[in-house]
Amino acid sequence: xxxxxxxxxxxxxxxLDGAARVEALVKRAAELGMTSLALTDHGVxxxxxxxxKACLQHGLKPIIGCExxxxxxxxxxxxxxxxxxxxxxxxxxxxxxxxxxLMKLVSIGHLQGFHYKPRIDREHLARxxxxxxxxxxCLGGEVSQxxxxxxxxxxxxxxxxxxxxxxxxxxxxxxxxxLMEQKKVMKAMIELSRETGIPLVATNDVHYVHEDxxxxxxxxxxxxxxxxxxxxxxxxxxxxxQLYLKNAxxxxxxxxxxxxxxxxxxxxxxxCALELEFGRSILPEFRPLPAxxxxxxxxxxxxxxxxxRRYGGSGDWLDGEFRRKAEERxxxxxxxxxxxxxxxxxxxxxxxxxxxxxxxxATGPGRGxxxxxxxxxxxxxxxxxxxxxxxxxxxxLNPERVSMPDIDIDFSDERRDEVIDYVxxxxxxxxxxQIITFGTMAARAAVRDVGRALNVPYAxxxxxxxxxPHALGITLEEALQTSSELKALAAKQPKTAELLDMxxxxxxxxxxxxxxxxxxxxxxxxxxEYVPLQEGAEKTALTQYTMEHLEAIGLLKMxxxxxxxxxxxxxxxxxxxxxxxxxxxLQELDMDRDEATYALLGRGDTTGVxxxxxxxxxxxxxxxxxxxxxxxxxxVALYRPGPxxxxxxFIQSKHGDIEVSYPHPSLEPILRDTYGIIxxxxxxxxxxxxxxxxxxxxxxxxxxxxxxxxxxxxxxxxAHFVAGALGQGYAEEDAHRVYDMIVRFADYxxxxxxxxxxxxxxxxxxxxxxxxxxxxxxxxxxAVMGSQRKVAEYVDECRRMGIAVLAPxxxxxxxxxxxxxxxxxxxxxIGLAAVKNVGTQAIEAIMRERENGPFxxxxxxxxxxxxxxxxxxxxxSLIGCGAMDGLPGNRAQKIAVLDYAVETAVKxxxxxDELQLSLLGFEETTNWDIAFPDMPDxxxxxxxxxxxxxLGLYI
Numbered sequence: 001x002x003x004x005x006x007x008x009x010x011x012x013x014x015x016l017d018g019a020a021r022v023e024a025l026v027k028r029a030a031e032l033g034m035t036s037l038a039l040t041d042h043g044v045x046x047x048x049x050x051x052x053k054a055c056l057q058h059g060l061k062p063i064i065g066c067e068x069x070x071x072x073x074x075x076x077x078x079x080x081x082x083x084x085x086x087x088x089x090x091x092x093x094x095x096x097x098x099x100x101x102l103m104k105l106v107s108i109g110h111l112q113g114f115h116y117k118p119r120i121d122r123e124h125l126a127r128x129x130x131x132x133x134x135x136x137x138c139l140g141g142e143v144s145q146x147x148x149x150x151x152x153x154x155x156x157x158x159x160x161x162x163x164x165x166x167x168x169x170x171x172x173x174x175x176x177x178x179l180m181e182q183k184k185v186m187k188a189m190i191e192l193s194r195e196t197g198i199p200l201v202a203t204n205d206v207h208y209v210h211e212d213x214x215x216x217x218x219x220x221x222x223x224x225x226x227x228x229x230x231x232x233x234x235x236x237x238x239x240x241x242q243l244y245l246k247n248a249x250x251x252x253x254x255x256x257x258x259x260x261x262x263x264x265x266x267x268x269x270x271x272c273a274l275e276l277e278f279g280r281s282i283l284p285e286f287r288p289l290p291a292x293x294x295x296x297x298x299x300x301x302x303x304x305x306x307x308x309r310r311y312g313g314s315g316d317w318l319d320g321e322f323r324r325k326a327e328e329r330x331x332x333x334x335x336x337x338x339x340x341x342x343x344x345x346x347x348x349x350x351x352x353x354x355x356x357x358x359x360x361x362a363t364g365p366g367r368g369x370x371x372x373x374x375x376x377x378x379x380x381x382x383x384x385x386x387x388x389x390x391x392x393x394x395x396x397l398n399p400e401r402v403s404m405p406d407i408d409i410d411f412s413d414e415r416r417d418e419v420i421d422y423v424x425x426x427x428x429x430x431x432x433x434q435i436i437t438f439g440t441m442a443a444r445a446a447v448r449d450v451g452r453a454l455n456v457p458y459a460x461x462x463x464x465x466x467x468x469p470h471a472l473g474i475t476l477e478e479a480l481q482t483s484s485e486l487k488a489l490a491a492k493q494p495k496t497a498e499l500l501d502m503x504x505x506x507x508x509x510x511x512x513x514x515x516x517x518x519x520x521x522x523x524x525x526x527x528x529e530y531v532p533l534q535e536g537a538e539k540t541a542l543t544q545y546t547m548e549h550l551e552a553i554g555l556l557k558m559x560x561x562x563x564x565x566x567x568x569x570x571x572x573x574x575x576x577x578x579x580x581x582x583x584x585x586l587q588e589l590d591m592d593r594d595e596a597t598y599a600l601l602g603r604g605d606t607t608g609v610x611x612x613x614x615x616x617x618x619x620x621x622x623x624x625x626x627x628x629x630x631x632x633x634x635x636v637a638l639y640r641p642g643p644x645x646x647x648x649x650f651i652q653s654k655h656g657d658i659e660v661s662y663p664h665p666s667l668e669p670i671l672r673d674t675y676g677i678i679x680x681x682x683x684x685x686x687x688x689x690x691x692x693x694x695x696x697x698x699x700x701x702x703x704x705x706x707x708x709x710x711x712x713x714x715x716x717x718x719a720h721f722v723a724g725a726l727g728q729g730y731a732e733e734d735a736h737r738v739y740d741m742i743v744r745f746a747d748y749x750x751x752x753x754x755x756x757x758x759x760x761x762x763x764x765x766x767x768x769x770x771x772x773x774x775x776x777x778x779x780x781x782x783a784v785m786g787s788q789r790k791v792a793e794y795v796d797e798c799r800r801m802g803i804a805v806l807a808p809x810x811x812x813x814x815x816x817x818x819x820x821x822x823x824x825x826x827x828x829x830i831g832l833a834a835v836k837n838v839g840t841q842a843i844e845a846i847m848r849e850r851e852n853g854p855f856x857x858x859x860x861x862x863x864x865x866x867x868x869x870x871x872x873x874x875x876x877s878l879i880g881c882g883a884m885d886g887l888p889g890n891r892a893q894k895i896a897v898l899d900y901a902v903e904t905a906v907k908x909x910x911x912x913d914e915l916q917l918s919l920l921g922f923e924e925t926t927n928w929d930i931a932f933p934d935m936p937d938x939x940x941x942x943x944x945x946x947x948x949x950x951l952g953l954y955i
Contacts, residue, residue, distance in 0.1 A: 004248035004262050005269040007038045007063065007135065008090055008173070008203035012509045013046035014067075016224030019208040019217040021509070022050050025245065028209045030058040032247045036269035038063035040090050043118045045106055045532045046436075046513075049549035052276055063272045064099060065092035066106055068120055072142060072158070075113030075121045086117050087142035089162075090135035090173065090203075094272050098131025103532040110534035111541060118534070126165050133268055134166045135173040136189075138205050139181055143172065147188040148181055156192060163198055171201040171268065174261050176254050177242035190258060201268060202251060202261035207243040214241035216505045222453035223506075230455055281404065282530060282554040284427070284522040286347035295343040299375075300334055302350065306378030310385075326374070326387060333375045336399045345556060348522060349407050350379040355422045356411060362566040364410025366757035369396040372682075381407060383587060384757050389633075391753045392682045392696055400697035401704075404556055408518070412570050413562030417538065420520060420560055424540055430526040433533055433541040435519030435550065435557060438510035443468050443476045445511075446503040456499050464489060464496050476504045518559040519547050530555055565610045565761055568779045572768050575775040575819055584771070586764045591629040596770040597763065601626045607797045608780040609765045611636050611758050623651050630673045632759040637679050637750035646677050646748075653677075663738045664730070666690065678745035680752035691738060692724030707746040714743060773801055774819040778828045781805075781817035785834050788952025795953050798828060807882035807947070807955045808832055810861065811854055815843055836950045837877040841869040857887050858894050859930055862905035872902050880946040882955055890937035891946075897932060 010018035011025055018041065029037045037060050039051040048064050055062035070089040071077075077084055093099040105128050109118030136143040136159070143162075146155035162170045172189050175182050193200045207217050218229055218238055227234040246254075255261055289298055307330055311317040337343055356363050357380065365371070366382035372391035376382040384391070397405055411419055424432045441449060444465045451461030467486040468479045480487050480500070490497040515537050527533060527543070530553055536542035543550060547557055569586070577583040600606070602625040604618035612621065612632075617639050626632055631654070638647050652658045653675030660675045662668050670686045671678065678684060684706075685699035694702060702721065705713050718739050725735035769776045777798050784790035795805050808830040812820070816831040832843045845866045855861045861884070862875070878884050879894045887894075938946075944954045 004251045005036045005265040009038050009206040010041055011047045014042040016220045019213050019220055022047050023054055024209050026054040026058050028245050036061040038065050040065040040067045042067050043069050045544050063092055069117040071119045071121050075119050078115050088137035088140035090137050092133040093274050095131050099274050101128035104128050104528045106532040107528045129165045133169045135171050144185045147185045172198050174202045177240040199264050200261040201264040202255040204246050205243050206245050209245050211244045219453045223449045228455040278552050280554040285524045286344040296338040299343045303378050310378050329374050333393050342405050349381055352419055352423050353381050356419050361415045362412040362570040365760040367408040369751050369753045370407040371753035371757040372396045389756050394696040394700045398697045398700045408559040410561045410563040412566040413564050414567045416562040432522050433527055433543045434536050435516040435547050436513050436542050437516045439512045440508050441506055441511050446507040450503040476507055518561040519557045520560050521555045521557050564783055568783050571779040572775045576772050591763050597767045600770040610761045612762050633755050636758045637755040643748040663741050664734050681749040682752040684742050692721045693728050706743050778817045778819045792953040809886055810883050811886055835877055835881050838874050842874045845870050859901050862901045877950050881950040889932045892935055892938045893932035
C-alpha cells in the first residue's frame with residue numbers, strides 16, 4: 001500500500017498554469033506505485049471525468065476535487081482584492097453527495113460569485129459541506145496568509161471556522177517547495193494543529209509531472225499573462241522547480257518531522273470512495289403535459305394529428321394500401337421510441353421547433369439520420385418525407401442497439417439564439433446549458449505563442465511557423481517529418497530547435513474555454529446534480545464538461561445549429577414578398593418538375609447554391625444534367641472523397657453510355673436509382689435485409705461493423721451474411737460476391753437521409769436563384785458582407801447573370817445589399833455596411849437623418865449628420881467609394897472642401913446646441929450653398945483603386 005497520496009494536484013485544465021496532461025499525470029502516479037490520486041484544478045472541474053476514467057484504466061482510485069476560491073466576506077460584495085481578499089481552499093469529494101456538493105459550489109462560484117475569481121463564501125460552503133474533505137491549501141489559503149503575516153489569532157479563528165463547517169474532515173495543509181515563506185508557515189501551522197487538535201496533512205502543489213517540466217509551466221504562465229520569461233517586471237514567476245509529482249520516499253524525507261501529516265494523506269484517500277456511473281441515460285422531461293396523459297400518450301396523439309396533416313390532402317392518402325403502411329410505420333416507430341424511453345425527448349424537440357415556426361424562424365428540412373423518422377416528419381421536426389424517399393428509421397434509432405437519439409436541428413444563424421432563449425425560459429436556467437469546448441494550441445499557434453513567451457525575434461518565429469504544412473490537425477512531430485525545410489532550419493538554428501522543442505511540449509494543451517457551436521443540454525433535475533456550470537459568452541450557462549464527457553455521464557445533448565443558408569433563404573423570401581406581394585411556399589414545390597431549376601442545375605450555374613457551389617461540383621452537374629430530385633440527392637452523396645471515384649460510372653450509366661449491371665438481379669429495386677452503385681448506407685442495410693433476411697436493426701449493426709474493417713469482425717459478419725443468404729435460397733458464390741461489394745462500399749456509403757435533407761436545401765436555393773435571381777444574389781451578398789473576397793466573387797456572378805451592382809449611396813442604400821428598381825430592374829444596391837471604416841452607429845445616423853428629407857449636398861450632409869459618429873474618416877470613405885456621387889460635385893471637389901465643410905458644420909452644431917440660434921430672434925446666417933473649387937475629378941484608375949480599397953471590388 002502507498003505510504004503517501006497526492007491530494008493537491010493541478011492538470012492542464014488549470015488553464016495556462018498547470019502543465020500536467022491528465023493521461024501523463026495518472027500514468028506517472030501508477031508508475032510510482034501510488035494507489036490513489038486527486039485532481040484539484042483552480043476553480044474548475046473541467047478534467048474530472050477524463051481524470052476519473054484515466055485513474056480506473058491505470059488501477060488508481062480517483063479523488064475528484066477542486067482548489068476553490070474562498071472569500072471571508074459575502075460573494076454578493078464586489079470590493080477590491082485588498083478590501084476583500086480571495087483565498088484558496090482544497091475541497092475533495094468523499095462520495096456522491098460530496099461530488100454533487102462540489103459541483104454546486106463550483107457552479108455558485110462561477111454563476112453568482114465571480115469577481116476576479118469564481119468565489120464561494122462561508123454561507124454557501126456551510127450549506128454544501130456534506131460529503132467533502134477540506135484542506136487549508138497552499139500559501140494562498142486563508143489560514144496560511146494569516147500565519148505568514150503573523151496574525152496568529154486570525155489564523156486560529158479561521159481554522160476553527162472551517163472546523164465548525166467540516167468537523168473531522170478539515171485538515172491544516174503543509175507544503176515545502178524550498179521556499180522560506182513555506183517554512184515559516186509550516187512551523188506556525190504545526191503549532192496551530194497542536195493547540196486546536198485540527199489534524200495536519202502534507203501535500204505537494206503539483207503543476208507538472210517531472211521536475212524538468214518546470215520550464216513548460218513557466219512558458220504557459222507567460223502565454224497566459226502576455227509576458228516573456230526574461231521580463232523582470234512580471235508578477236507570476238515561479239520561485240521553485242519543486243511543483244512536480246514526487247514519489248512517496250521524497251515526500252517522507254521532506255516531512256520526516258511530521259509523519260502523521262503523511263499518514264493523513266492516506267487516511268483522507270481512504271475516506272474518499274466516489275463512484276461515478278457511466279453508460280446510463282439521464283433524460284429530460286417534457287412539460288407541461290396535458291392532464292391525464294403520459295408523454296407517450298401525448299406523443300401518439302400529436303403524431304396521429306400530424307400524419308393526417310402531412311398526408312390528408314394527398315392522393316396517396318386515398319390509397320388504402322399506402323395509408324395502412326404509413327400507419328403501421330408510425331406505430332412501429334412510436335413503439336420503439338416509447339420502449340427506449342425517448343418520448344419526452346421527441347416532445348421537447350417538437351415543442352421548440354413549433355416555437356420557431358410560430359415566430360417565423362427558418363428551420364432546416366432535417367440533418368443526419370433523423371430525416372429517416374416518420375415521427376419526426378409528422379411532428380414537423382423534419383421536412384423530408386421518409387416514405388416517399390425510402391428512408392430507414394433504423395439508421396436513426398436502432399432498437400437492437402441502445403443509443404441516444406440525435407436530432408440535429410438547423411436554424412437561421414441570425415435567430416438561433418431566440419430558440420435557445422425559449423428553451424431556457426421554458427425549462428429554467430438551472431436545467432439548460434450550452435456545452436463547453438476548449439481551444440487548444442495547434443502546431444502553428446503553439447510555435448507563435450511559445451515564440452512570444454521565449455522572446456524569440458518575430459522574424460524567426462514567423463519563418464518557423466510558415467514552414468509548418470497547411471494540413472488539418474497536423475502535429476509538430478509530423479511537420480518535422482514532412483517538411484525538410486523546417487527540419488533543416490531546426491538543425492541549423494539552435495534557437496529555433498529550442499522553440500520547436502518547447503512548442504511540442506505545450507502543443508494540444510487547452511488554451512481557453514469557449515462555447516460549442518451547437519450543443520445544448522436539458523436535464524430533468526437541476527444540471528448541477530450532474531455537471532458543474534459557469535458563465536457562457538451569452539445569457540445561457542455553460543457546462544464545464546465537454547460533449548464527450550456529458551454523453552459519458554448520460555446527459556442528452558441537442559444540437560441547435562445556426563445555418564447561414566437558412567438566413568439567406570429567409571432574407572430572399574422576405575424581399576420577394578416585399579417586391580412581388582407574395583413569396584413561394586418552398587415546402588409545396590414539386591422538386592421533380594421545375595424546368596427553370598433543372599436548366600440552371602444542368603448549366604452548373606450553382607454559385608451560391610448550398611452543397612453544389614464548388615467548381616468540381618458544378619462540373620459534375622454539367623456532365624450529369626440532373627433531371628429529377630434523385631439526381632440531386634446522388635450528387636450530394638457522391639461528391640466527396642472516396643465515392644467521387646464512381647461519379648464517371650454514374651454519369652455514363654444515367655446517359656446510357658454504359659450498361660447498368662447489378663450484383664444480383666434481385667437487388668435492382670434497391671440499386672436502380674443509383675445505377676447499380678451502392679451510394680447510401682441505407683442501401684447496404686436494404687441489401688442485407690433483402691438478400692440475407694436480416695432485420696433492419698440487425699442490418700444496421702452489419703453496416704457499422706464492416707465499416708470498421710477489422711478482420712475478425714469482417715469474417716464473422718461474412719459467415720452470418722452468407723448463412724442468411726443461403727437460407728433465402730441464394731447461391732453461396734452470389735452471397736460472397738455481394739458481401740465483398742458491401743465491404744468495398746462500406747467506407748463510401750453516405751447516409752441517404754442526410755443527403756436527401758441537404759438536397760432539399762440545395763433544390764430550394766437553386767429554385768430561388770432560377771426564379772428570383774436579384775433577390776437571391778442580394779441575399780447571398782449580404783451573407784458574405786464581412787469577406788471582401790466572397791463579395792467580389794458574388795458581384796462577378798451577378799454581372800455574369802446580367803445583374804447590375806450599383807455603388808453604395810447615402811441617399812438610398814440600406815445596411816445590407818438590397819434589390820432595387822421595378823419588375824424590369826435587374827439591379828442590386830451595395831449596402832453601407834460593406835464600406836470599410838463605416839460603422840453601425842454611422843449607418844444608423846445616416847438612415848435616421850435622411851427620413852427628414854434627402855441630402856442636398858455634402859455641406860447639407862455634414863450639417864445634419866451627427867459628426868461624432870459619422871466623422872471625417874467615415875465621410876472620406878463614403879466619398880471614395882462613390883456613395884456620395886449622387887450629391888453635387890465630383891469626388892475630387894468633395895475631398896477638397898471636406899475639412900472646411902466639417903469644421904463649419906461642427907461650429908454650427910455647437911452653436912445650435914448652445915441654443916444661440918434661437919435666442920432673441922437670432923437667425924442662422926451660415927451660407928450652406930458653398931461653391932466647389934474648379935478642379936477635375938480624380939482619374940478612373942484612382943476611382944477604381946479607392947473602390948477596391950474600400951469595398952473590395954471595382955464598381
